[in-house]
Amino acid sequence: MPHSTGALPQASTLWNRNFTLYWLASVQSVFGNSLSTVVTAVLVYGLTGKASSMGVTLALGMLPALLGPFAGVVVDKVPVRSLLIAGDLLRGVLVAALAFMATTGQAELWMLNVVVFMAGLVTAFTAPATQVLLPQLVSEEHLARANGLMTTGNQTAQLLGLFLGAGLVSAFGAGPSLWVDALTFFVMAGLLTLVRLPARVEVPAAESFWTALTAGFRVLREHPGFAMIPVLAFVINVAFAPVEMVLPKHLVTLGLGESLYGVALATVVAGMVAGGLGVTALGQRFKPKLALPLGLMATGAGLMAFGLVKLPAAFFAFAAVIGVGISLTNTSIAYLGQTLIPAEFRGRVFGLINATAQAGMPIALIALGPVADSWGSARLMLLAGLTVIVATAVWWWQDRSSLASDSLSIGSN
Template identity: 25%
Template sequence: MTIPSLQRSTFAARTFAALRYRNYRLWFFGQMVSLFGSWMQTTAQGFLVFQLTGSPAYLGYVGFAAGVPAWALTLYGGVVADRVPRRTLLIVTQIAQMALAFILAGLVFSGIVQPWHIIVLSLLLGVANAFDAPARLAFVRELVDKEDLTNGIALNATMFNLATTTGPAMAGVMYNLVGPAWCFMLNGISFLAVIGALWRMRIASGPVAPRNASAWRDLREGLSYILHEPVVRTLIVLVGATSCFGISFATLFPAWAVRILGGDATTTGLLQSARGLGALMGALLIASLGRFQFKGRLLTVGTFAFPLLLILMTFTNRLWLTLAILVASGLAVILIMNLANALVQTLTPDALRGRVMAVYSMVFFGMMPVGALWVGVVAERVGEPAAVISGALAVLGVAGAIFVAVPQIRALR
């Protein structure tokens, strides 16, 4: 006979296994506060841009500016992440992002903000992210044991999407009540939580690339590993396609809220929050499965479900139904991103993780601006629904090609 309380205890222990580690707890709660602020800024900034310009294409320009540095600097950021303590690098990048949030708040408070200001600040934020992302992705392995890596990554997604669920909704309300500047100011303050958490950690020294090797040689070593590992290579291609042609639809949320749903800034926040709620549910689902052995099959389900749900969304202009579909699509996309991330890190040697995750980051974050640019331009010319359908069909095509050509993905455990 199984005792119910013991069952619940075992379920909780499996779902939140990574929180047993002190350093991971500090990271989890510090990042959650910071991400709440970041999503407030993302939502408020998007609606502010749309208010200033009235153009979905300009939304794409801002997204493109934020992602351009990913192409130029992320690979070098991965080399740096393998050469210096990742905690130190993260503290520097978080301080830089905090300063940019305060600058944007000051511009809006003073009443002098212009669209080009937002583009420049987005570009600088992209520079900080180019160094932050490889270190942040590889850092999880320093916080938990290898067998709990998938759980740690799932809980990372949980905190990210808990912030996505609440931050945008709060931003929409605050935008209408007190204006966007306070959203940016609170984001700046929120960075103190993660900076403090990083400062308090006790991190053992990890493997680092030898400093007598050139950065280019280090980079080639990481690229060579990816090129000669077909499963890792395929997973990174899948992430890039999903980022460019699938996730990019969120760029259109301000325009979708106004033109398709007849709403305002609050509606934009609800759209972001619905997607975040679904992703939160997906992350908790993965975390609750513990050390499960069917990651490849679950990943495959996500690759087909996500684009089909995006296509379905274009056939309704009812808010409640759109929100329901966004919840489901958020769950599906987290199956792709979470499991691809965990599998790539599991398959990659420790000494190469920073560089491999730099390529992963460059593809993930670098394809976002490309996606933002093309989806904004296409929406300007043929409408938002047609743009979303085009992207969804592209993701569906990639999923089908991988299903046929790389059956090893489905066998991953």
Template identity: 30%
Template sequence: MGPGPVKRADESPPTLWRHRDFVKLWIGQSISVFGSQFTGIALPIVALQLGANAVQFGILNALETVPFLLFGLFVGVWVDRWPRRPILIVGDLGRGLIVIAIALLFLAGSLRLVHLFLAGFLTGVLTVFFDVAYQAYVPSLVEPEQLVDANGKLETTRAASQVAGPGIGGVIVSLLSAAAAMILDGATFFVSGAFLVAIRGKEHPPEKKRASMIADVREGLGVVFGDPRLRAIAGCTATSNFFNSALSAVLVLFMAVDLGYSPTILAGVLGLVFSLGSIGALVGAVVAGRTAKRIGVGNAIVAGAVLFSLSIGFIAVAFQPYAIPMLIAGNFLTLVGALIYNVNQVSLRQAITPNRLQGRMNATMRFLVWGTLPLGAITGGILGTVIGLRATLLFALAGGSTAVFWLLASPVPALRTIPAITK
């Protein structure tokens, strides 16, 4: 996207709240993310009721993210060749249908773990397409100087949904059923798809040049590995995601077995911990831009990574009778760090990558940083069985703390501002 008309130095960018198409995207995503918190609470409870063990929890988590490892690089090429908004619409509608199908099977008493595994994989495939297209679509929707503001607004609302959603989801699961929570989540995907359909702005046309698939994949890899800033961000995020995924794979079992929460109250405890802890995501999204202005965008990225990794310690050492406040504190601080990190590093990536390569850059990043999620989940599930649940959390804490060294060994800390956007 071109730089647009020249503005006076003292002229502020136009407010995004007057950008009708951005507002439609924002509303749709806000509703969808809010609904996804319901399934985030309901699905582990359903898996527990079906008798899932630590390894099976790891497999379930892995299947949701392994499509990034299998298809991510090729999806980036397709996203750069196709209009991006239709990809987003299909992704929303497809995921809504899958979630509702699982809920109906559960209500009918026919749900089995194999159904959860299949649904997780299919949802993951659609999420690959959606996420890669989504991050490539935002820079074509707003002006270059609005990128940080746009990402901040989207992440702030995502964070607010993470605050309210788990608590409401826990109440729905406790008072109604896990199936009711998932049906509501499916409906929010449909609402998001409707708002995407309503967007009227035209995208940049896909590039007309058609190289071979392998050549395009190689070009995407070259963009990331050829830029030391992108390379460092990929390494940091991939390392952090691997160890955080190992933690996530055993966290619900840790709360049920080591901390002693029975299945009858676990949904409520999960909702409380995730809702109050997720206030940290709201705080992080709000202060991300201010932090970058105060200490520089590079230092903000580093600070976010450090805060995220070290705060997992509260979760790893949680014990009764202080488990709930410790889990809340750990979740709160990790999400403050994660949002400061993500808002700034995503804006940096979008600014330094040409529009025609946005899909491939994002797909390569997703391949690298989300590709470690299934590996981490499987590792966490196996370690949870072999060395114990708490020991697995301590393993995740120690390993995740090394992620920041990718950034410290790169040009990222020296960046004061987001560079001028690349055409």
């Protein structure tokens, strides 16, 4: 197959027209998504009053991610911009429908779950597409800084949305907040129509869907250190599965109340903003093969501390540590994939990573849902943190040499 970096030849500067438009589109859309995160939690809890119901809703939103490898094939074969525009328009319609139901008082749990599932199905295709898009907007010398700016902008927008979400829901209700989220999808679709992309890497016309799918696995195996990332992502996301589900309950045990759920999530996001700023400041000095295990270890240590600390101030401090760890982890994986994997295979590789990362979460949520109300939240968080640390140590021991070898080829693809 032909090989190309997929970078824009005219993108000699970081803040070129296309990257700027995409950055603005993404930031305002993430702001709307963060509003709907708070609204969804409020709606589910208001309809059922059970943490287990929240687990089912979260699981339904994650299940479509299992289609990631197949979605990645589609991403590598169709125009990325058209795919993203169609996805934004469809998600906007779905959220608008939910907003209408919430505004008119017709919302029921099954309706909410259907919308969450359908939105997750669309995201299964758009998630790998966004990872493919960034290297087409900036040159490789600016790629690390661009990833950092995307993290900083998106997480700042999410932070504002989480802080404002509770206030908007209290002041105006769930319906108007969801209308704002729907609008951001339509705005993003409009801005994406203004983004220009280079010609797609051509794929053989006779290539079958199955051949394209297996080719993605073959390319991934050529980089043994990076090839273990999907397995690591699977284990870590299984560990994370119960944390968000029991977080409101855990806040109650600390004497804070479930109303600070949004603030707790916002603190994690604030840490992610700090991590993104750090990557942006480092630029080409950013070392993903070092930042990846450090980020994972920080995340695991923070989760374990969640289960141990009793002081609210310490809880929020470790929430920020978790955010920094998540930011370093996600940025490292994105940067390694964007530089190690040939452009014509990136959709399939990122689709596989997204699928394996989410594969265990719905199962864990459904399995732990019935016991989440009876088990202590501290016990679950301790177990989650320990799982992350052990999985990271095992991966690092097995693949440190192969990943180091891979990192030498960054910039040659």
